[in-house]
Amino acid sequence: NAGVMQNPRHLVRRRGQEARLRCSPMKGHSHVYWYRQLPEEGLKFMVYLQKENIIDESGMPKERFSAEFPKEGPSILRIQQVVRGDSAAYFCASSTRQGQNEQYFGPGTRLTVT
Amino acid sequence: KNEVEQSPQNLTAQEGEFITINCSYSVGISALHWLQQHPGGGIVSLFMLSSGKKKHGRLIATINIQEKHSSLHITASHPRDSAVYICAADPNRDDKIIFGKGTRLHILP
Numbered sequence: 601n602a603g604v605m606q607n608p609r610h611l612v613r614r615r616g617q618e619a620r621l622r623c624s625p626m627k628g629h630s631h632v633y634w635y636r637q638l639p640e641e642g643l644k645f646m647v648y649l650q651k652e653n654i655i656d657e658s659g660m661p662k663e664r665f666s667a668e669f670p671k672e673g674p675s676i677l678r679i680q681q682v683v684r685g686d687s688a689a690y691f692c693a694s695s696t697r698q699g700q701n702e703q704y705f706g707p708g709t710r711l712t713v714t
Numbered sequence: 715k716n717e718v719e720q721s722p723q724n725l726t727a728q729e730g731e732f733i734t735i736n737c738s739y740s741v742g743i744s745a746l747h748w749l750q751q752h753p754g755g756g757i758v759s760l761f762m763l764s765s766g767k768k769k770h771g772r773l774i775a776t777i778n779i780q781e782k783h784s785s786l787h788i789t790a791s792h793p794r795d796s797a798v799y800i801c802a803a804d805p806n807r808d809d810k811i812i813f814g815k816g817t818r819l820h821i822l823p
Contacts, residue, residue, distance in 0.1 A: 633811075643800065643813040659810065689755055703811070705749065705757040 604629075604694050604706035605674075612712045619679040619686070621709045625694030632675040633703060634667060637689040646690075649675060682713045717741050718803050720814035728822050733788040735817045737801030740782065747802040747811065748775050748786050757800075760786070791821045 605624040613619050625632050634646040636659075645659040649669035660667065664682075669675040679686055689710050693703035718739045727733055739746070748760040761768050761775040763784065768775050772791075777784040788795055801814040 635813075642815040643802070645810040645812075648810070656810065691757055702759060702762040703747070705759055707756040710755060 604692060604704050606690075606692055606706035606709050608709060609707060610710050610712070612714060613682050614714055615683055616681050619682050619711055619713075621677040621679075621690050621692075621711070622674040623677070623692035623694075623706055624674040625692075626704055629694035629696055629704070631695045632669050633693045633695075634675070634677050635691045635693065637691065637708075639688065643691065646677075679711075682711075684713050687711055687713045716814070717812050718801055718814040720799075720801050720817050722817060723815070724818045724820075726820045726822065727791055729792060731791050731821075733791050733795070733819065733821075735786045735799050735801075735819070737784045737786070737814055738782060739784075739801075739803040739812070741803055741812065742806045743779075743782075743803045744806050745804040746777055746784050747800075747804065748784075749800040749802060751798040751800060751816065753797070760799075762804075788819075793821045793823050796820050 604626055607622050611619055630651050632649045635643045636646050637643045647660050647667045648656040651669055652671050664680045666678045689708045691705055691708045693705045695703045721736045745762050745764045747762050750758045750760050763775055763777045772789045774787040798816040798818050800816045802811045804811050
């Protein structure tokens, strides 16, 4: 049973380009969470999705960032027109349901904006 | 003030020492998580607690709901335990986990 998978593990983008980060949850998990870890800072919640639904996006920057979790395929975190301040590690986690069920973390995608 | 506070921020110890990392939180929670982040950056979930105590190998996690406090203990520490340990509170009636800033542990051989 594969764990949470994220790809790519490392992504380099120039300012103004788009970044697409993918997260495949664990088998049987229908809840996905995205977190961002800025350099020298703790993890911060970004968005919580279930299949085909965004449940809570209160941690997402209002512009340039979007997330989806389609019926088929991985969850995608999309950052348009990246800026240097977007450089961070982006982690996703999945669970079978919210609340008491444990979240399992992926290895993260390290985004570097040059 | 952070809703989840960890102490110490940094800890260096000799191999074999008993390690304690503390976490205090100010919100009502449904669960508390302890995570481990290795130098390569990946995160592993160690424990999820809602009461009492859990043990896995040399790791022990305890929580006191009344005092809003949790501890992570490592017995017979080893250099491979060197990592950042993160406490995270899963609040009541809310989806968003709140993370502490982490404790950087370095075990010397």
